[in-house]
Amino acid sequence: QPNNINDFFQTGVTLSNNFALEGANEKSNIRLSWTNLDQKGTIPNTDLKRNTIAMNGGINVTDKLTVNSAINYQRTESGNRPSISYGTESLMYLWIWYGRQVNTRSLRNYWMPGLEGIQQYNYNYNYHDNPYFNVYENTNGQAKDRIFGNIMATYKFSPKLTLMVRTGLDTYNELRDRKRAFSTQRFPKGSYREDDLFFSEQNSDFLLTYSETTKPTWSYSVAVGGNAMRQDNRYVETVAPQLLIPGIYNFTNTAVNLQVNQFTSEKRINSLYGFGQIGYKNVLFLDVTGRNDWSSTLPVSNNSYFYPSATLSAVVSDMITMPKVISFLKLRGAY
Numbered sequence: 001q002p003n004n005i006n007d008f009f010q011t012g013v014t015l016s017n018n019f020a021l022e023g024a025n026e027k028s029n030i031r032l033s034w035t036n037l038d039q040k041g042t043i044p045n046t047d048l049k050r051n052t053i054a055m056n057g058g059i060n061v062t063d064k065l066t067v068n069s070a071i072n073y074q075r076t077e078s079g080n081r082p083s084i085s086y087g088t089e090s091l092m093y094l095w096i097w098y099g100r101q102v103n104t105r106s107l108r109n110y111w112m113p114g115l116e117g118i119q120q121y122n123y124n125y126n127y128h129d130n131p132y133f134n135v136y137e138n139t140n141g142q143a144k145d146r147i148f149g150n151i152m153a154t155y156k157f158s159p160k161l162t163l164m165v166r167t168g169l170d171t172y173n174e175l176r177d178r179k180r181a182f183s184t185q186r187f188p189k190g191s192y193r194e195d196d197l198f199f200s201e202q203n204s205d206f207l208l209t210y211s212e213t214t215k216p217t218w219s220y221s222v223a224v225g226g227n228a229m230r231q232d233n234r235y236v237e238t239v240a241p242q243l244l245i246p247g248i249y250n251f252t253n254t255a256v257n258l259q260v261n262q263f264t265s266e267k268r269i270n271s272l273y274g275f276g277q278i279g280y281k282n283v284l285f286l287d288v289t290g291r292n293d294w295s296s297t298l299p300v301s302n303n304s305y306f307y308p309s310a311t312l313s314a315v316v317s318d319m320i321t322m323p324k325v326i327s328f329l330k331l332r333g334a335y
Contacts (some may be wrong), residue, residue, distance in 0.1 A: 004104040005095055008131055012042040030057035043082045043091065045135045050076045064156045071149030080139040088129050088185040089138050097127065108132050117246045120183045129185050137181035146172035164207045171200035182246040189255065190243035198234040203227060213279075222276040231267040236260070268296040287311045 020033035037050040056070035083089040102123050110133035112119040120137075122130040129138070150168030157163065176195040180187040207225035239261075240254035251258060273291035291307045298305075 001100060001103050004100065004102055005098065007104045008044070008091075009042050010040075010044055012040060014039045028057065028059040031055070041082065043135055044132070045139070046078075046080050046082050048076070048078050048081070050074060066154045067151070068154075069149070069151040072147070074144070074146040076142065076144040076146070078140075078142045080135065081142055082135065083138070083140060088127070089134055089180075091131055091134065094128055094131060094134075099123070104131070110136070118182050120181070127185070133181070133184075137179070138184060139177075139179050141177040141179075142174065144172055144174040146170075160211055162209045164209075166206075167202065167204040169200070169202045171198075173198050177249070179249045182243065187242075190246060192240045192243065192249040192251070192253070194238050194251075196236045196238075198232070200230075200232045202230045217281055219279040219282070220277060222274070224272075224274040226273070227269075227271040229267075229269040229271075231265075233263075233265045233267075235263040237262075266296070270294045283315055285311075285313050285315070287313070 015038045017036045018033060020031060022031045023029070032055045033053070035052040035054070037048070039048040041047060052072060052074045054070070054072045056068075058066065058068035060066050082091060084092065086093060088094070107122065107130050110120050110130045111117065112121045120130050120133040122128065122133070148170040150166055152164065152166040155163045174197040176197070178193040180191040182188070182190045184190065205225060205227040207223055209221065209223040211221035213219045213221070237260065238251060239259040240251055241259060242255040244253050244255045271291060271293045273289070275287065275289040277285055277287045279285045288310045289308070292304060294304050296303070
């Protein structure tokens, strides 16, 4: 059966639609859009649906103060996402051991006659699951709500001195359900599992910059800033290891005690940093940076670490040759 693996797959189709409204005047702008993604996978009975609502805009509050913001909401759903891990439910794992003599199309009716819902039909009952049984009965569902965005304000004290203040958030709730039917190799009595995930990360930062780039010989810029990162992560896994009645997937239909695994973590990092650059005739540049972090994941007595760095670079063009650069460095004892 030279095409027995290729016969299983189908043509994938991705459909994307977008609708947007925009408006602007001399002081402000705004854009609102909706994007719909509908995807049918190359593996039968797999799909992905995503709706995204996005809004961004900006306003010049005064000649010196500008505010910009962007916010996005995503809803992602899937009735089945294919297993790609190691195990008998993974199709890629199956194809490694698949016999070339197997007629894949003969496996489409994947239940044993008279034992529907209880015993799968397959060419091999020792190591593998029927591929059609896998994708139609052993499904991996997903429902995810995600919000991410930021708001930023920039104030120009002068053409050379600017302050930027910003905060951003990325958070989501996700529910995954995993169904395993009776007669699955690893779950002969079936199983049902739900993973409930929550994640949130917020970053707030500021950056004060002073820059002088108009002078013909020497140019320089210096900046100081800080960042506060807050991260929260929660995870609850609930499993019914064996089903009492085939084909009913909820936690009341369990033949044995439920298994629950729970995980919670919090992380905080506060940072201060600075960087500066000195340039000579747009040819030689010295960059110096430094950053200090205070992390909640380190011992209180030793939770601070500092990163310094310095870089000297040269730009060579048709008008500025490397010998001239080397001569300049020799005059100053740096070469």
